[in-house]
Amino acid sequence: MNNYKLGTVEAQFADIIWTHEPLTSGMLVQLCADQLGWKKSTTYTVLKKLCQHGIFRNDSGTVTAAVTRADYEAAQSTQFVEENFSGSLPAFLAAFTKKKALSQQEIDEIRAMIDSYGR
Numbered sequence: 001m002n003n004y005k006l007g008t009v010e011a012q013f014a015d016i017i018w019t020h021e022p023l024t025s026g027m028l029v030q031l032c033a034d035q036l037g038w039k040k041s042t043t044y045t046v047l048k049k050l051c052q053h054g055i056f057r058n059d060s061g062t063v064t065a066a067v068t069r070a071d072y073e074a075a076q077s078t079q080f081v082e083e084n085f086s087g088s089l090p091a092f093l094a095a096f097t098k099k100k101a102l103s104q105q106e107i108d109e110i111r112a113m114i115d116s117y118g119r
Contacts, residue, residue: 003079004053006072012036013046017056018069025061 006014016031017023023031028047032038038046047063050056057066067075085091102110 003075004055005076005079006050006055009036010046010050013043014050014055014069014072017063018065022062022064025058025063028063 013032013036016035017028020027020031025044025047029038029040029043032043033040047056047058051058051066055065055067055072057064081087081089081092085095
């Protein structure tokens, strides 16, 4: 995937695939026409680009994810923290909580995650 960041429209396209996979390329063309207003050529152009970046696969007309949505989002989150907070998760959390207070449930969830990683 090489740290490729999906643009807004590419993210909508990716969401279609992640929601409906596996799907035929014909089904993908129809979904993109319905949801994005795209022509067949646009769908295939974007699919080819994202396949080249290793995010999706198109094997004999069947489109699947090479990278799960969760793995893509985790990679993007890591890259964001690396680029903006010198890789420091505590610095990110400090900046995040400066503008938005955490609920008790969020604090408990974070504490449970930290405890599970500490084992």
